[in-house]
């Protein structure tokens with residue numbers, strides 16, 4: 001099938017006006033539960049979009065590891081490209097697309113580092129191989145070859161042999177504190193439902209947007 005012919009009629013759901021009175025946090029939790037149930041793999045994958053100093057937006061997938069009443073937590077290397085971008089400008093957007101549910105959620109917000117205690121707890125729950133990987137990878141830096149990584153991994157396996165792998169100080173979590181959420185539900189004839197929630201002075205209000 002050609003790109004021009006690929007066309008799907010969305011008909012799995014609707015967004016009623018009543019939802020405008022709900023908390024966007026509760027609505028996100030409900031949708032995340034549905035995704036957990038119906039999305040086969042990586043239901044917690046989200047696109048994280050930062051602002052780079054060359055004026056181009058930068059986008060990559062990260063995994064949502066916690067959703068709290070404050071916002072969205074993901075983990076990464078603080079010295080990676082995204083870490084440096086966040087240092088310069090903490091404003092981000094997130095995007096979730098759940099094909100199976102015909103739903104998209106767009107979020108805008110500000111990223112702050114979580115406490116070292118919170119990062120430690122999550123780091124200690126990771127598989128040992130991933131813990132060592134966090135020490136091995138200077139994420140986003142240019143490397144000579146794959147071999148460089150393999151050798152460094154072997155060295156670090158020796159360093160940590162018989163010991164608990166501590167969290168590298170340059171690795172940890174960010175909390176994205178949202179100031180807007182847009183819930184999108186695919187509908188037929190491209191007349192989709194969109195509800196946008198915005199925060200002002202700690203109060204949330206919602207509008208319906210044209211598809």
Ligand SMILES: Cc1cc2nc3c(=O)[nH]c(=O)nc-3n(C[C@H](O)[C@H](O)[C@H](O)COP(=O)(O)O)c2cc1C
Nearest residue numbers: 042045060061062063075076077080081082083140
């Ligand atoms: C499904 C999936 C999940 C990922 N999860 C993470 C993650 O949780 N944290 C992370 O740092 N990178 C994750 N990555 C890798 C990032 O997309 C990206 O390659 C990496 O963070 C480097 O990005 P940067 O150079 O913009 O900092 C994931 C990639 C995919 C495809």
